Amino acid sequence: MDLINQPMPWYIAGPLIALTMLLLLLVGKNFGMSSNLRTMCTALGAGKTCDFFCFDWKGQRWNLLVMLGAVIGGFIAVNYLSGGNAPEINQEVINELKSLGFKSAGNNYLPLELFGTTVFSSVKGIFILLIGGVLVGFGARYAGGCTSGHAISGLSNLQLPSLIAVIGFFIGGLVMVHLIFPLIF
Amino acid sequence: MKSIVYLVIGIFFGIVMLKSEAASWFRIYEMFQFKAFHMYGIIGSALILGIVFIQLIKRYKIKTISGDRIIFSDKNKSIYRYLFGGIIFGLGWALAGSCPGPMFTLLGAGFFPIIIVIVGALLGTWFYGLLKNKLPH
Numbered sequence: 678m679d680l681i682n683q684p685m686p687w688y689i690a691g692p693l694i695a696l697t698m699l700l701l702l703l704v705g706k707n708f709g710m711s712s713n714l715r716t717m718c719t720a721l722g723a724g725k726t727c728d729f730f731c732f733d734w735k736g737q738r739w740n741l742l743v744m745l746g747a748v749i750g751g752f753i754a755v756n757y758l759s760g761g762n763a764p765e766i767n768q769e770v771i772n773e774l775k776s777l778g779f780k781s782a783g784n785n786y787l788p789l790e791l792f793g794t795t796v797f798s799s800v801k802g803i804f805i806l807l808i809g810g811v812l813v814g815f816g817a818r819y820a821g822g823c824t825s826g827h828a829i830s831g832l833s834n835l836q837l838p839s840l841i842a843v844i845g846f847f848i849g850g851l852v853m854v855h856l857i858f859p860l861i862f
Numbered sequence: 863m864k865s866i867v868y869l870v871i872g873i874f875f876g877i878v879m880l881k882s883e884a885a886s887w888f889r890i891y892e893m894f895q896f897k898a899f900h901m902y903g904i905i906g907s908a909l910i911l912g913i914v915f916i917q918l919i920k921r922y923k924i925k926t927i928s929g930d931r932i933i934f935s936d937k938n939k940s941i942y943r944y945l946f947g948g949i950i951f952g953l954g955w956a957l958a959g960s961c962p963g964p965m966f967t968l969l970g971a972g973f974f975p976i977i978i979v980i981v982g983a984l985l986g987t988w989f990y991g992l993l994k995n996k997l998p999h
Binding site: 684685686687688689690691692693694695696697698699700701702703704705706710711713714715717718721723726727729730738739740742743744745746747748749750751752753754755758760761763764766767769770773774782786787788791792793794796797802803805806807808809810811812813814815816817818819820821823824825827828829830831832833834835836837838839841842843844845846847848849850851852853854855857 | 871884888940943
């Protein structure tokens, strides 16, 4: 029981993610979470604005259920499995983040500066989260997949396009963290 | 009955995302600073085992539980969409610190400002649909 309350080490988490993909394949589905965003757009009526959202979204009900499960999983992990504590990140990273103004680095699961409830009254905070989300949603559909669809499913099937996408993920992430963060934080 | 299977797979995935800290903004930042092995270990070990699983399915023609063939379709060959789309995604992944799976897990975990990220992701997906025909693919 003690083991369950500890953070999950990478060598357990990685294989369990691969297992998630395998289970979905065995029920005849592909592992890819960002498709849900398109499905939700369609369900919300985006089909009236362009063809991209004209499809029978109810055929994607299974993936919405996986997504709903991921929500419930987060609830269970925090409330019953002692999840949500501060990750033990590298001390140098903590120092760097503190110098950028993230005082919560090393003390919380997510930075309070962006994910504390006070962010709802911060125009800058809302703007950062919203732009971050827009880039994730736009980029995932443009690239035809996200971390699960390309980095796990696609690379596992040795797809060159997925390798190009994952290289893109890293170019974007490195540019954001090293070049843009010093300008915005 | 099948609905429960999908839900359970999702719950399992959500617990792994949260407990492994892959849903933590700090872990994503640390990954892009190359200051810890953690995220590379998660993705790398998932990938190695994923390759093995898919090779086994192909070699032994393993079927789905309902007896159908498991079909792997090759992704369309191109560079533009994967590279440009990937870079845009990466910018957002680092800024919001979460990708499309974990953002829903964080909602369930009670980090409510993630709703702003989810609304953004829906808007971004919608913008892509509007601009799709004008973008190089």
